[in-house]
Amino acid sequence: MFNFGHMPANPPRPILPLIVLAQFCCTSIWFAPNAVAEKMLASYDIAGNTLQDITSAVQFGFIIGTLLFAILCLADRFSPSRLFFFSALAGAGLNAMLLWEGNTLSSLLILRFLTGITLAGVYPVGMKIAADYYERGLGRTLGYLVGALVLGTAFPHFLSAFGSSMTWQSVVYTTTFLSTLGGIGIVTLVPDGPYRRPAARVNLKAAFNAFKNSTFRKVAFGYFGHMWELYTFWAFVPWMILFYNSSQGAHINVPLWSFLIIGIGSVSCASAGLISLRVGTLRVAKLSLGISMLCCLASPAAFLLPSAPLFLLFMMVWGAVVVSDSPLFSTSLAKNSPPEIIGSALTVVNGLGYALTIISLQGSAWLMTIIPEQYALFGLGLGPLLGLWSLAKIGR
Template sequence: MAPWFSAAAVLPQLRAEWHLSPQAGSWLALAVQLGFVAGAVGSALLNLADRVPSRVLILVGAVAAGAANAALLGAHTGAAAFALRALVGVALALVYPPALRAMSAYFTRGRGLALGIMVGALTLGSASPHLVNGLGGAQWRTVIAVTSALAVLGGLVAALVGPGPHRTPAPPVRPAQAWRALAARGPALATLGYLGHMWELYAMWTWFALYYGGVLRAAGSADVTRGAALATFAVVGVGALGCVVGGMLGDRWGRTRVTELAMWLSGGSALLLAALAGAAPGVVLSIGVFWGFWIIADSAQFSTIVSEVADPAYVGTAMTAQLALGFTLTAVSIALVPVLEPALGWRGIFVIWAVGPLLGALAMRTLRATPDAARIAGGRG
């Protein structure tokens, strides 16, 4: 997954070299997510995660992502870079959903923790560009080359992993199953919860550095760029631990309960920051780290729930479709911030972000009261 955030790590350098406007830079950041949505929709319609061995899909996707990422070294315009970044997203749609599917085929007990560890790895990948920037940055060509090589290496490692003991036989191609898999009451409620979670997650990850830079600037900080980058690394990176804790609680306490709790705490953190406009940087960072822990702690549990309540023959398709819907929504919430923030300020943005998890928490509470709850986390709901 290294190429996903490779351009984000060196975006200031790319803007300077290719003479990109701030708007063009934002589109470059969105390109991977838009490409991922396109790839996930295509994969779900073809039921690829259920019909093709996971290690084959991951190998093909990882090598393709590495190649598209490496092609940035020969790009000279923002348009070419956008197309290549979108291709990275399309390729990674063959990596992330099949990896979740493969993990679910290895675990019945402890599945929430297993998927939580995997999503925790994604969280560390999200945080790493901010660490690079906080430590002084790196020459962008080196970053692109290294992340491309890591993608290929990851694909080769995945190729060594055989099918799990709970893998089901390949089903026939049924494009309609992509959406039918999520239409039943249980998967539909889990997906509504997931959408509430995703409304807030990637927007916060994308824009926290800009917000916290403003907090530091208002406090008279001498090194705003470095301080904001290191703070954002802490806020996003702590979510890896949140994913592990969320997985443990999901297995032992129940997935609907831990997802509801995480979204109440996450949405509440956004509202608290909205109420504390003008607070000292230390106060804001403390709340931000708490927010970063809980904003992602529930993420893997939504996929785990789908793996438990969806048609076993099309679990991979259901996971892929859920991810496609979620990442579509993130593109909207990310793009709205530059449009709304000048009029509403960060206080208004945080209130808007909080709406998603608060509605998502209600969806998970509703799911806990349905018969499908008996099939989740060994009957714990």
């Protein structure tokens, strides 16, 4: 019934759908506070524009976590399924602590930072688990997996779209439950894969040695260009809709359309993975990166579109292409790294990529204070441009 890639004969259960579901459940805690930030901060009497700080805190935690996981080779030395399980439970516990009535801005930032560390044991480790099961068709496999990350990221916006019928506390409760469920599902139903090659010991340079491979290095820089744009776009989607509403007098439902604009990336990731099997991994990645760059450059004009449907169409296209190249970069990185350090190599590239998201996010927020707001996201196009330049050198 299921044919998602190359697996040993008579697999005990449909492994990939289980990994995808667990990834979706656990990554729902990533942006949970973003979707309900206004209500949550108001309940703690925290004033000011702190959304970018909350987002940066979890990203910074993820960076530190990925570097620790990579340096210690945790995903390659220990059972990836168990590592995923413990990380998911720790993340769920930290997410639940957002409900503590004594929280301040400092405690919220600390909680989000620690949550980011636990996510380093979920997202890249989930890709490692998938790579341990599927040697062929990895682009298609990771397309489904990254699609789950995208849907998990968008899901809190869907929950908050219920408005007054669902409090911010309910969103936190729901995502906490989902993360717990995802961790339990992996450890009980998805054992370590048949193609896993565990590392024998800690090698502090192992993950970075992958950069000695010229193709790996060029693809990594393409991925970095993609990351420069991705999370800043996701973080500012609600703001972009609000800005269009205020400037054009529109009445777009912010949480619902934030969910749809971010969530469409789950479909585009799966589609890009399938198309790459026929067209080629990097060719599809370049196309996605190029279109998303054009969206960045066109963003100031998008706020001037005369009708809401046109604006939403532009945003949906941007939401689709901004992430569709992500699983393709991961596929190419996995194929160009030594088998015994795939987990660590993917983790360190993830960590470096997410470091760029903090610079991009904070830089875009700062630009809004010195230039007209509608031009602040124009600079996101620099990342895809440099990424395309790096990819163009492959195969010369």
